[in-house]
Amino acid sequence: MSRLLTARWWLKRGWMYGAMLVFTAFALFPVYWVAITSLKPRSEIYTKTPDLWPSDPQWSRYPDVLGEGHVGRALLNSLIVAGATTVICLVVGALAAYALTRFDIPLRKTLMMLVLITQMFPLVVLVIPLFVLMREADMLGTYWGLVAAYLAFTVPLAIWVMRGFLMTIPEELEHAARIDGATRLGAMWRVILPLAAPGLATTAVLCFLEGWKEFMLALTFMNEETRKTVPVVLQSFVGRGDTDWGSIMATSVLYTLPVAAVFLVLRKHLMRGTTAGAVKG
Amino acid sequence: MTTPASTAVAVGRAQRAPRSGGLQRVQRTVARLTLPVLLLLPALVIIVGLVGYPLGKTIWLSFTETRLGDLADGSGEWVGLDNFKEALTDAQLRTSLINTVVFGTLCVAGTMVLGFAVALLLNQKLKGRGFFALAMLLPWAVPALAASAIWKWLFDDRYGFVNWALVNIGFDRFQDFAWFADRETAYVAIFVTVVWQSFPFVALSLLAGLQTLPKDTLDAASVDGATAWQRFRLVTLPLLRPIVAVLVVFSTIWDFKIFDQVYAMAQGVPDRAADTAAVAAYREAFALGHYGLGSAVAVILFLVLLVFSLVYVRLIGREGRT
Numbered sequence: 001m002s003r004l005l006t007a008r009w010w011l012k013r014g015w016m017y018g019a020m021l022v023f024t025a026f027a028l029f030p031v032y033w034v035a036i037t038s039l040k041p042r043s044e045i046y047t048k049t050p051d052l053w054p055s056d057p058q059w060s061r062y063p064d065v066l067g068e069g070h071v072g073r074a075l076l077n078s079l080i081v082a083g084a085t086t087v088i089c090l091v092v093g094a095l096a097a098y099a100l101t102r103f104d105i106p107l108r109k110t111l112m113m114l115v116l117i118t119q120m121f122p123l124v125v126l127v128i129p130l131f132v133l134m135r136e137a138d139m140l141g142t143y144w145g146l147v148a149a150y151l152a153f154t155v156p157l158a159i160w161v162m163r164g165f166l167m168t169i170p171e172e173l174e175h176a177a178r179i180d181g182a183t184r185l186g187a188m189w190r191v192i193l194p195l196a197a198p199g200l201a202t203t204a205v206l207c208f209l210e211g212w213k214e215f216m217l218a219l220t221f222m223n224e225e226t227r228k229t230v231p232v233v234l235q236s237f238v239g240r241g242d243t244d245w246g247s248i249m250a251t252s253v254l255y256t257l258p259v260a261a262v263f264l265v266l267r268k269h270l271m272r273g274t275t276a277g278a279v280k281g
Numbered sequence: 282m283t284t285p286a287s288t289a290v291a292v293g294r295a296q297r298a299p300r301s302g303g304l305q306r307v308q309r310t311v312a313r314l315t316l317p318v319l320l321l322l323p324a325l326v327i328i329v330g331l332v333g334y335p336l337g338k339t340i341w342l343s344f345t346e347t348r349l350g351d352l353a354d355g356s357g358e359w360v361g362l363d364n365f366k367e368a369l370t371d372a373q374l375r376t377s378l379i380n381t382v383v384f385g386t387l388c389v390a391g392t393m394v395l396g397f398a399v400a401l402l403l404n405q406k407l408k409g410r411g412f413f414a415l416a417m418l419l420p421w422a423v424p425a426l427a428a429s430a431i432w433k434w435l436f437d438d439r440y441g442f443v444n445w446a447l448v449n450i451g452f453d454r455f456q457d458f459a460w461f462a463d464r465e466t467a468y469v470a471i472f473v474t475v476v477w478q479s480f481p482f483v484a485l486s487l488l489a490g491l492q493t494l495p496k497d498t499l500d501a502a503s504v505d506g507a508t509a510w511q512r513f514r515l516v517t518l519p520l521l522r523p524i525v526a527v528l529v530v531f532s533t534i535w536d537f538k539i540f541d542q543v544y545a546m547a548q549g550v551p552d553r554a555a556d557t558a559a560v561a562a563y564r565e566a567f568a569l570g571h572y573g574l575g576s577a578v579a580v581i582l583f584l585v586l587l588v589f590s591l592v593y594v595r596l597i598g599r600e601g602r603t
């Protein structure tokens with residue numbers, strides 16, 4: 001009897017836990033590898049039989065990269081640039097996405113395509129013309145210059161992604177609010193925004209990570225040591241004689257932690273508990 | 282009896298009547314469009330102001346014979362379509378374009394399948410959902426440099442975890458197997474790396490989409506006796522269509538433009554046979570100094586992406602209907 005129950009549980013729910021564990025292992029194992037490599041002494045990083053745990057954890061590597069490696073300052077720079085990009089991008093993108101979803105604008109499809117075209121060129125060939133543009137505007141080496149460049153690439157992304165979410169929200173809800181006396185913007189603010197929260201949170205994470213991870217433009221625009229962002233500092237560990245993998249991995253851990261914190265903060269919005277029964281098992 | 286004056290008045294009226302109607306229509310159109318245009322304006326200023334010039338410049342340069350060194354004082358000589366002819370006839374460059382389409386498409390498919398599986402699982406009421414979600418998101422946050430390094434390491438011929446694991450479960454031919462020595466196996470390793478980094482965003486977006494779905498519709502389908510698969514195919518998927526369209530379009534754009542991972546992991550493949558278009562454009566423009574030709578490769582990549590996006594948007598977007 002109980003064995004039958006177990007079999008039924010496994011058929012109904014258990015395989016989901018099984019699949020989840022497999023996916024989690026796939027996602028986490030390399031991250032785990034980054035973390036333990038950051039603690040391994042040099043001699044253990046290059047070894048024939050990799051150990052799953054460092055014999056002599058090198059905790060001192062963390063204060064080292066934060067101080068000497070300028071990673072502390074770089075983390076602050078990255079936070080400023082990625083944070084500003086995210087906030088501006090969300091506001092500008094949400095307004096545009098709303099306009100492109102709910103209004104019958106002439107040439108709407110063409111506009112959407114034009115917005116998308118900005119994403120279709122590989123960044124490597126755009127770097128030099130963008131550099132020239134920034135030099136003319138006298139914005140090289142400034143936070144605003146880099147934020148502006150990131151906005152040029154994240155706003156189109158935000159418009160498209162948010163429009164995708166807005167389109168899944170029935171327009172009738174908004175009509176109802178407006179019949180009840182709300183203005184167009186009022187309805188957008190009070191009815192659509194809360195419903196679109198998961199989409200907004202997703203877009204926020206996306207914009208933040210674009211700014212947080214971008215390397216090529218940051219390398220070209222920010223020459224001063226005190227203005228460098230983390231990916232640029234990370235790359236600098238590769239060039240010094242031989243590659244300093246311990247420092248690279250320690251920096252990568254420090255670099256991933258703030259993002260994990262963002263995920264934790266936004267978790268409620270990313271995964272609302274209101275879906276009970278959406279897909280009953 | 283009609284005087285010239287009254288005729289003039291009558292004609293004037295006749296002319297003025299439709300004109301003032303037209304004016305009203307214009308006014309109405311202006312009033313109707315004011316709000317959306319105001320909402321759109323900041324985004325358009327940012328996009329056109331910053332990307333317009335670099336895009337135009339790249340397209341212009343693709344029609345010229347410009348060396349990297351010429352860029353400082355403008356552009357080189359106009360050569361018409363020569364760069365495009367060379368990009369399409371040169372064996373290495375042509376291979377890089379084909380690689381891009383084939384490998385990019387596979388990456389998109391892999392990312393979408395894994396992303397959907399994870400999103401559907403995370404949408405269930407499972408214990409520890411929060412932990413699983415956080416774990417799935419972490420690969421997205423790992424910098425590309427570290428991700429490429431780690432996966433290159435895991436796929437290392439002699440010290441790599443992948444070979445060790447494959448040999449231990451009985452595939453002896455993977456003893457010291459060199460993944461990065463030829464194109465197909467290098468692509469397997471790069472595929473895993475790309476999917477590993479890009480499935481979290483797809484899973485997260487689909488999950489957010491699943492959570493905005495109207496509960497009643499799904500419940501109704503459930504009450505009507507639809508199986509889980511029927512509910513997914515007939516209710517969930519059509520409702521998620523706008524988001525799926527966006528995700529496929531963007532995944533295609535990102536995976537066709539793929540640079541970091543290929544640059545880091547495919548260097549060992551002989552004859553640049555595993556280069557993708559973005560890497561080839563970079564090599565031509567910077568390493569070999571043919572900036573005009575590099576730009577042409579970028580423009581061809583752009584045209585390919587444009588065609589793919591238009592087709593996708595038409596096929597799964599069903600724009601006009603929503």
